[in-house]
Amino acid sequence: MPSAGAVDTIELQRIVEVEDDNWWYLERRAILARELCRAAAAGAGAPGRAGIPGRAVDIGAAGGGNTRVLKDHGWRAIAIDNSPTAVDLCLAQGINACHGDACFLxxxxxxxxxxxxxxxxxxxxxxxxxxxxxxxxxxxxxxALVAVPCDMALWSAYDVALGRVRRYSRRALTDLLEEAGLVVDALWGWNVLLRPLVRLLRHRSPHCEDLAHLHPLLNEALHLVTVMERYLPLKSRPGVTLFARARRPGASAS
Known part of the structure; x- marks a missing residue:
């Protein structure tokens, strides 16, 4: 990621420490895995189409957790981050990684x-x-698969602490991707069920930290809520995070 708002070394180390077990990272990797399976199934029998494991980039890879998911699904993946620490963390895990800026890949x-x-x-x-x-x-x-924090109504000291510049509405994210020349195929909210609690906690306390080491029972409870959300018709509702699936036009979508 670029230096403006880049994740610092301490934050990167915290991410690596918690991402294998933390409820938020677990479910985000599960979403990525489902998207990879969906794309592969849609592209079955059509070599060269997006969705058939090929070459992929994980932009702003941080600790490399998502890059590992790509590799596990057969993708030839490269992790890119502007933090030398992040690159070193990825390389130490056997992940192909290099230093780079999101604006100049x-x-x-x-x-x-x-x-x-x-x-x-x-x-x-x-x-x-x-x-x-x-x-x-x-x-x-x-x-392209994109995730961003949803809705400036949730803006708090937590966003500032993480070095964020903005949160996104559905319209803003759609416009951003379309102006870049991409076609948005799907847009959905995530952590819809937890949104009221997140809003309450973050506006009440500037020290609310989603990445903190949680008690195992609380961590499991939060994970169960996110798993339950998979099966409920909530994707059109505003959540804490907004996902978009898009593609570069010029060939059939997977």
Missing amino acids: PLPSGELDLALALNVLEHVEDDRAAAAEMARVLRPGGA
Whole structure:
């Protein structure tokens, strides 16, 4: 990620410490895994289409948890982050990684099948440049999966502490991706059930930390809530996070 709002070394270390067990990271990786399976199933029998495991980039990879999911699903993935610490953490796990800025990706144009930007764009001052770079590196028909914090009504000291520049409405995220030349195929809210609690806690206390080491029972309870949400018709409702699935036009969508 770019230096504006980049995750610092201490925060990166905290992410690595908690992401294998923390409820939020567990479910975000599960969403990514489901999206990869969905895309692969839709592209079955059509070599070269987005969704068939090919080349992927994880932009703002931090500790590399999402890059590992890509690798586990057969993708040839590279992690990119502007933090040398993040790059070193990825390399130490056997992840192909390099230093780079979301607004100036060190990648050729039009060669990737998939780009991830999960909780990255909100840290970037020039998010239009970052979205355009994501579109640039995708081949025609290539897919992008984006996650951003939802709704400025939830803005609090927590966002400031994490170095965020903004939160997004559905319209704002759609416009951003479309202006970059991408076609938005799906847009949905996540952590809808927990939104009222999150809003209450973050507005009440500037020290609310989602990444803190939680009591195992609380961590499991929060994870169960997010699992339950998978089966409820809530994706059109506002949540804490907003996901978008998009593609570069020029070939059939997977």
